[in-house]
Amino acid sequence: MHKIIGGAAFAAFALASPASAATEIFYETFEDRVPGNPSASGSGYTFVDVAGPWTAGPGTNRGIELQWGGVGGAPAPGTGRVFVELDTTGNSSMFYTLLGSGKYTLDFLFSPRPNVAALSNIVDLYLEGTLLGRFEGVGTGSTMWTQKSVNFTGFAGQRLIFKAAGNSDSLGAYIDNTKLTLNSAVPEPGTWMLMILGLGAVGYAMRRRRVPAGQLSLA
Numbered sequence: 001m002h003k004i005i006g007g008a009a010f011a012a013f014a015l016a017s018p019a020s021a022a023t024e025i026f027y028e029t030f031e032d033r034v035p036g037n038p039s040a041s042g043s044g045y046t047f048v049d050v051a052g053p054w055t056a057g058p059g060t061n062r063g064i065e066l067q068w069g070g071v072g073g074a075p076a077p078g079t080g081r082v083f084v085e086l087d088t089t090g091n092s093s094m095f096y097t098l099l100g101s102g103k104y105t106l107d108f109l110f111s112p113r114p115n116v117a118a119l120s121n122i123v124d125l126y127l128e129g130t131l132l133g134r135f136e137g138v139g140t141g142s143t144m145w146t147q148k149s150v151n152f153t154g155f156a157g158q159r160l161i162f163k164a165a166g167n168s169d170s171l172g173a174y175i176d177n178t179k180l181t182l183n184s185a186v187p188e189p190g191t192w193m194l195m196i197l198g199l200g201a202v203g204y205a206m207r208r209r210r211v212p213a214g215q216l217s218l219a
């Protein structure tokens, strides 16, 4: 009997144990996302509804601005020609919907737009309604790219949202090289409840009937 209880507890523990290896969910550099111009030749900007894992919105869809060829500032060294400006015709946003639950890290590059005031160069990062971080800066004569890293715990179906804030004036901060890593998968609350209920059912069944070891099905 003790062996059966031990086995059930071990099975539940194995289900709850986080995965040991980090998993890269996506690494988006926006390089081949300019419609009709996959090599991003020349210089310019355009608005798209989808850029790899990112979708324009939520709320008012002002598109995702892809900017390339140094039309409003230089890309960071070694990051290609294309990046996102998060103020298209006004403050804009883009989101990614988590497919699984767990502990995540989002890495990305940030730069204020050159020659734009700090109050117009703000990007907020949300997990649904929760603010994970605010990134801002005074735009000087050239881009100033810095690496950012944000850790958070998220559940499947929640949206990770980049959102421009401050002055809504078609000029805003830049984002590039967005990388989402799942560090460890954790069960969702519903899964925990099912496991607890399942263990309870096993215990109840064992109290009701003396089941010889090896004949109790945990399935």
Ligand SMILES: [Ca+2]
Pocket (backbone or CB within 6 Å): 029, 030, 031, 075, 079, 080, 081, 082, 083, 176, 177
């Ligand atoms: Ca890029």
Ligand SMILES: [Ca+2]
Pocket (backbone or CB within 6 Å): 087, 119, 120, 121, 164, 165, 166, 167, 168, 169, 170, 171, 172, 173
């Ligand atoms: Ca702005």
